[in-house]
Amino acid sequence: MISIVQEHEIKAFLQKKNLSSVISNEIYDHFVVQISELMKNNLSFQEAFLRTKLDWRSELEMVKADLFSFKKIARIEKAVLQSRFRNIIISSTTFTLLGFAVILFMNDYFYLLQIGLLVAMAGLLFYNFVFKKMKFREYYNLSFHPLILQNILLGLFLILGVGYFTQNINFWNEEINKVFSVYAIAVQIQLLYLRSKKVNVLIA
């Protein structure tokens, strides 16, 4: 049987791994059961805890969350986050294709789409701040989010590339740059939405 002090020791170990609450609770329960089972085979708590930590060594190793991230997270969390990021990119790309269709067939109404996206983003920000779903520090951190940094770099390459190839003096105003802005805002909206749902997207 694991004592309260020993439970605290397990909790302290897992807290150092900065896991999201969903995964943390599950792994904590797993650790307690696994250690209790090992202790039934005449192992002391420390031996059982060490063996469990060794079993989880690879999954709980701290790694860079993303190529563009400054944060280190446990490998187990990375797999979940990467799949979440992939979903964000896929749905933003789908939405961008819609924006592209609007530019192609209803160019005069494209500004409505842009306004709609900005309103949605401002609305989500307002909701997150008013209902305390997000702190200002987290909004500040959002500027350094790997997906946002990735978009800034992509956007820079795109704008400069378009300017170089078209030699247009108003190169930033090309349609492709407008379409990219739809993609960038769609990514930001999804990050804010997921944050409001308390889903870990590396903002906190």
Next chain:
Amino acid sequence: MYGYQMTQRAKELTEGELEMTEGALYPLLHKLEGEGLITSEIQKINGRDRKYYLLTEKGKKQQAVQEAEMKTYLFNLNTIFNI
């Protein structure tokens, strides 16, 4: 079933042949939950939250399809190696 129970059941059924990596299990379970193939329920056990996973109707259908595919695959392998 909950996570630890799954790893132990897999070990038991395969007589220790299949050792599931605990860390790989949870991201997979969360992915299946996201796809609506399984659902979860949290219960308090000894003051701790324990997450139990259950197959949804969609999950049961998917399981039947995968099982049939696996049986066909094994049958084909068997046929090839018995030549």
